[in-house]
Amino acid sequence: MKEKNIPFKPKENIELTITGLGSSGEGVGKLSGFTFFVPGALPGERVQAQVTVLKKNYGQARLSKLLVPSPDRVTPPCPVYAQCGGCQLQHLSYPAQLALKRQTVVDAMERIGHFKNLAVLETLGAPDPWHYRNKMQVPAAQGRNHTLHIGCYAQGTHRIIDVDDCLIQQQANNQIVHVVRRWMEQYRIPALEEDARRGIVRHIMGRVGVRTGEVMAVLVTNEPQVPHLKDLVSMLKKDVPGFVTLVQNLNTRHTNVILGPKNKIIYGPGIIHDRLGDFTFSISPLSFFQVNTLQAEKLYETALQYAALTGQENVIDAYCGTGTITLFLSRKARRALGIEIVAPAIRDARQNARDNHIQNVDFLCGDAAREMPELVKNGSRPDVVVLDPPRAGCEQRVLDAIAKVRPHRVVYVSCNPASLARDAAILRDRGFVVRKVQPVDMFPHTSHVESVALLTYTR
Numbered sequence: 001m002k003e004k005n006i007p008f009k010p011k012e013n014i015e016l017t018i019t020g021l022g023s024s025g026e027g028v029g030k031l032s033g034f035t036f037f038v039p040g041a042l043p044g045e046r047v048q049a050q051v052t053v054l055k056k057n058y059g060q061a062r063l064s065k066l067l068v069p070s071p072d073r074v075t076p077p078c079p080v081y082a083q084c085g086g087c088q089l090q091h092l093s094y095p096a097q098l099a100l101k102r103q104t105v106v107d108a109m110e111r112i113g114h115f116k117n118l119a120v121l122e123t124l125g126a127p128d129p130w131h132y133r134n135k136m137q138v139p140a141a142q143g144r145n146h147t148l149h150i151g152c153y154a155q156g157t158h159r160i161i162d163v164d165d166c167l168i169q170q171q172a173n174n175q176i177v178h179v180v181r182r183w184m185e186q187y188r189i190p191a192l193e194e195d196a197r198r199g200i201v202r203h204i205m206g207r208v209g210v211r212t213g214e215v216m217a218v219l220v221t222n223e224p225q226v227p228h229l230k231d232l233v234s235m236l237k238k239d240v241p242g243f244v245t246l247v248q249n250l251n252t253r254h255t256n257v258i259l260g261p262k263n264k265i266i267y268g269p270g271i272i273h274d275r276l277g278d279f280t281f282s283i284s285p286l287s288f289f290q291v292n293t294l295q296a297e298k299l300y301e302t303a304l305q306y307a308a309l310t311g312q313e314n315v316i317d318a319y320c321g322t323g324t325i326t327l328f329l330s331r332k333a334r335r336a337l338g339i340e341i342v343a344p345a346i347r348d349a350r351q352n353a354r355d356n357h358i359q360n361v362d363f364l365c366g367d368a369a370r371e372m373p374e375l376v377k378n379g380s381r382p383d384v385v386v387l388d389p390p391r392a393g394c395e396q397r398v399l400d401a402i403a404k405v406r407p408h409r410v411v412y413v414s415c416n417p418a419s420l421a422r423d424a425a426i427l428r429d430r431g432f433v434v435r436k437v438q439p440v441d442m443f444p445h446t447s448h449v450e451s452v453a454l455l456t457y458t459r
Helices: 094-111 171-186 229-239 293-307 324-330 343-355 368-377 396-405 417-428
Strands: 013-021 027-031 034-038 046-054 058-068 135-142 148-153 160-162 201-208 215-221 243-250 262-267 272-276 279-283 314-317 335-340 361-365 384-387 409-414 432-440 450-457
Touching: 013 034, 013 058, 013 094, 034 046, 094 417, 094 432, 135 160, 135 171, 148 171, 171 201, 171 215, 171 229, 201 272, 215 229, 229 243, 229 262, 272 293, 279 324, 279 343, 293 324, 293 384, 293 409, 293 432, 293 450, 314 324, 314 368, 324 335, 324 343, 324 361, 324 384, 335 343, 335 368, 343 361, 368 396, 384 396, 396 417, 409 417, 417 432, 417 450
Parallel strands: 034 058, 215 243, 314 335, 314 384, 335 361, 384 409
Antiparallel strands: 013 027, 013 046, 027 034, 046 058, 135 148, 135 201, 148 160, 201 215, 243 262, 272 279, 409 450, 432 450
């Protein structure tokens, strides 16, 4: 079969109309039947761009000139937005972001799942789309002439751009960066030189309890011995409101993984607390906790609403993680069972249940695809199954198990519209009907969208 000829050349200047956004927030348009991805372009815009990459089925182009700008285009307030890859949609007004994220879910359900006329509700937006991240992880590096760089990586590189105030971080996290930068400069604490594998400070982490006001600072180091840590504690106590603990995390590996396995408490309890709804959670440097506390409450309340519990149901939370959704479900379920294959997460889930004095939950460390059929064999049939899988979606075996279990309702919490559409289509073919999908904006100014889908069994 003859290969399709590519009708364009590298560095060629093109004009095209942007019709949608890609999964990373880049503009998407077609020219002569050929698809181009143009970072920075928005739907509805007519743009001039220069071809940078050509593949067999698509190309990439650099935005050169806006010929017809979108009425929803705004000036990004972040001074390093063009260089940093942390946000992708600051140049789009927030109401337009919410509409776009809903359309992303609609498009995935129609194109991948082949659903028609599906009830996809308006995206639940954040009252304040700025300063929402309760967790910060920023790299530190030693530059030429002993210059110190702390901030974010430039897109697609390991070059660090200095950032003083990230507009999507809780202010306490930004204050931690200010203090640590000043401490490193004052006491000449060297940052990591990646190529030489020497230096002390690799990353700075901050965690904020939004509901409690408690703040944790974590210093990720390349060496076990760090001078002047008492001075750092004094500076943090003075300049970071709510600061309660400093932890040193040792990571000597030559890896992109930020945290190492060993923590040393320098000051305070080594944990902070935060609340989601009626529940309090202990958060360590290694704990999973949703980074947008206020929007996470909306997400979990939606899942609880869709579960439609009356107090008589048995519920299975099949990817329970540290048990946050399981605890929300326990308020109105007869019994809730969380299943998770990651042992440390199950330990945290059990501790969370104890800390909140919840008696009607159990947690099982295992593979949901194996455990659910076993539960049915032993006479336990769940009325509701909740799914909150990773971005890749559910394993086929988990979906097969749900088809065998046949719960009345499935509540699918998704961080990826594409895998949600695929899995929902598989369950549809097994007798389930998708009733509605609620998008939730957990990460304003980024291209990510979470959603909650309700499926019911009809056969």
